[in-house]
Amino acid sequence: MLRDLLSHSALSEDDRQAVRDLPTRLRKLDPGSYLIREGDVPTHCSVLVSGFAIRLKVTGAGSRQIMAVCIPGDAIDFQNLFLGISDHAIQILTRSVIADIPREPLQELLFRRPAISAAVIHSTLIEASILREWVVNVGRRDARSRIAHVLCEFAVRLEARGLAPHGGFELPMTQEQLGDATGLTPIHVNRVLRGLQADGLINRQRRNIQFADWRALQETADFTRRYLHLPGEDEILLAAS
Amino acid sequence: MLRDLLSHSALSEDDRQAVRDLPTRLRKLDPGSYLIREGDVPTHCSVLVSGFAIRLKVTGAGSRQIMAVCIPGDAIDFQNLFLGISDHAIQILTRSVIADIPREPLQELLFRRPAISAAVIHSTLIEASILREWVVNVGRRDARSRIAHVLCEFAVRLEARGLAPHGGFELPMTQEQLGDATGLTPIHVNRVLRGLQADGLINRQRRNIQFADWRALQETADFTRRYLHLPGEDEILLAAS
DNA sequence: CGTACGTTTGATCTTTCTCAATAATGGTGG
DNA sequence: CCACCATTATTGAGAAAGATCAAACGTACG
Numbered sequence: 001m002l003r004d005l006l007s008h009s010a011l012s013e014d015d016r017q018a019v020r021d022l023p024t025r026l027r028k029l030d031p032g033s034y035l036i037r038e039g040d041v042p043t044h045c046s047v048l049v050s051g052f053a054i055r056l057k058v059t060g061a062g063s064r065q066i067m068a069v070c071i072p073g074d075a076i077d078f079q080n081l082f083l084g085i086s087d088h089a090i091q092i093l094t095r096s097v098i099a100d101i102p103r104e105p106l107q108e109l110l111f112r113r114p115a116i117s118a119a120v121i122h123s124t125l126i127e128a129s130i131l132r133e134w135v136v137n138v139g140r141r142d143a144r145s146r147i148a149h150v151l152c153e154f155a156v157r158l159e160a161r162g163l164a165p166h167g168g169f170e171l172p173m174t175q176e177q178l179g180d181a182t183g184l185t186p187i188h189v190n191r192v193l194r195g196l197q198a199d200g201l202i203n204r205q206r207r208n209i210q211f212a213d214w215r216a217l218q219e220t221a222d223f224t225r226r227y228l229h230l231p232g233e234d235e236i237l238l239a240a241s
Numbered sequence: 242m243l244r245d246l247l248s249h250s251a252l253s254e255d256d257r258q259a260v261r262d263l264p265t266r267l268r269k270l271d272p273g274s275y276l277i278r279e280g281d282v283p284t285h286c287s288v289l290v291s292g293f294a295i296r297l298k299v300t301g302a303g304s305r306q307i308m309a310v311c312i313p314g315d316a317i318d319f320q321n322l323f324l325g326i327s328d329h330a331i332q333i334l335t336r337s338v339i340a341d342i343p344r345e346p347l348q349e350l351l352f353r354r355p356a357i358s359a360a361v362i363h364s365t366l367i368e369a370s371i372l373r374e375w376v377v378n379v380g381r382r383d384a385r386s387r388i389a390h391v392l393c394e395f396a397v398r399l400e401a402r403g404l405a406p407h408g409g410f411e412l413p414m415t416q417e418q419l420g421d422a423t424g425l426t427p428i429h430v431n432r433v434l435r436g437l438q439a440d441g442l443i444n445r446q447r448r449n450i451q452f453a454d455w456r457a458l459q460e461t462a463d464f465t466r467r468y469l470h471l472p473g474e475d476e477i478l479l480a481a482s
Numbered sequence: 483c484g485t486a487c488g489t490t491t492g493a494t495c496t497t498t499c500t501c502a503a504t505a506a507t508g509g510t511g512g
Numbered sequence: 513c514c515a516c517c518a519t520t521a522t523t524g525a526g527a528a529a530g531a532t533c534a535a536a537c538g539t540a541c542g
Binding site: 383384425426428429432447 | 497498499500506507
């Protein structure tokens with residue numbers, strides 16, 4: 001369960017068992033419901049066991065911005081373990097199962113087991129790296145590249161968790177939400193999506209995306225997987241840590 | 242030195258001393274030089290002792306995006322302690338002094354002292370929070386708000402470190418770099434800047450910014466300091482951690 | 483079987499970009 | 513100390529990507 005999240009770091013069997021021994025409470029949440037809202041003071045750390053969720057903020061003018069898509073196995077809020085007040089909301093996209101871990105036992109575990117602390121730091125740093133890439137995506141790429149990039153990132157992250165059915169996936173969000181993730185209007189998202197299809201980069205029926213030309217899609221997306229810091233690939237040195 | 246960076250967490254005197262005892266090597270860097278480039282494999286962790294720096298990435302199309310401005314006292318790359326390859330570059334803005342800490346002693350320190358690990362997690366989480374706000378800024382605010390927001394954030398962060406001369410500051414970057422931080426053209430940055438001045442929100446001569454109407458500036462920036470997770474204010478609970 | 487939500491399409495408008503050029507400014511070498 | 517040069521700031525006019533407004537069409541679900 002928490003094992004998923006720490007999958008990038010090599011933990012000893014002892015450490016793994018200690019994580020498994022954490023007290024957890026499972027609960028189901030429906031699409032549209034909020035796990036946390038901005039300004040909340042949470043008392044536990046949650047892990048997304050199954051389903052999808054998004055991190056989002058709302059501007060004073062009322063528009064929404066999605067900053068991350070959470071996939072099964074993601075630890076949703078170490079934030080709340082260390083920071084007092086949530087600076088963003090987390091909304092459920094699809095019917096999900098959440099595991100809540102009370103604050104104190106987890107804090108105590110981190111205190112006793114440095115390897116787990118290191119794994120948490122590692123995980124948080126990767127999250128920051130992905131956020132940096134989102135800033136680039138939204139700040140400096142045109143609509144077409146932005147959307148292609150989100151699709152690429154999502155596919156690769158799913159694949160890395162073993163959740164991707166070969167050549168495509170079911171996008172867990174509406175075109176409006178895709179717009180909120182890319183800083184675009186839903187109308188424009190739609191046009192770009194059809195553009196990508198017209199040019200033979202993707203096939204699509206409603207939310208099901210198939211990669212018709214993965215190479216070309218990556219190209220227009222300006223996508224490289226380095227920022228995801230996935231094991232394997234060019235990062236064998238990481239094992240040395 | 243490292244004390245600055247850990248200032249949000251309460252560390253015991255022992256822990257503080259252990260940080261001070263870390264071996265460091267100081268060096269000076271000139272504006273425009275790179276501390277790290279994307280793709281580098283660094284062997285130490287650096288702290289910005291004095292001066293300013295930026296985190297940036299370059300897209301395939303060649304445009305630059307700045308994702309963060311580093312101010313004196315910032316630990317620049319815990320990334321490199323845990324992640325193998327740098328996913329972004331760090332460029333020096335003003336003549337700076339950098340303290341390099343070799344990887345191993347710091348890793349070992351984190352392993353031995355859980356309170357310091359916790360402080361690092363805390364610091365990294367705040368960095369992530371700031372990145373989320375940047376995604377919102379660049380994704381969902383218009384040019385005027387974006388620039389005002391960057392100015393507000395910078396002022397508040399400086400002030401929190403005790404580096405802000407009352408009602409204004411010296412912006413350590415060109416209008417072009419301000420554009421790279423906000424996803425705008427330098428030309429447009431210039432017009433917005435004059436617009437802010439014309440409306441009496443700021444006064445400005447070259448890079449010196451004075452806040453003529455701080456309240457109104459915050460308003461148009463849609464700025465709230467919560468995401469900076471500064472001590473004081475609404476976050477007294479944080480002391481409980 | 484109707485209602486709500488999501489998708490698709492069209493027409494028009496606006497913000498911001500691009501291209502082009504001029505004016506300050508600060509640093510450098512003579 | 514001054515002339516020169518490179519960088520940075522400023523201004524103008526036209527072009528374009530994407531937003532806004534409006535509406536029709538599916539599709540799923542109660």
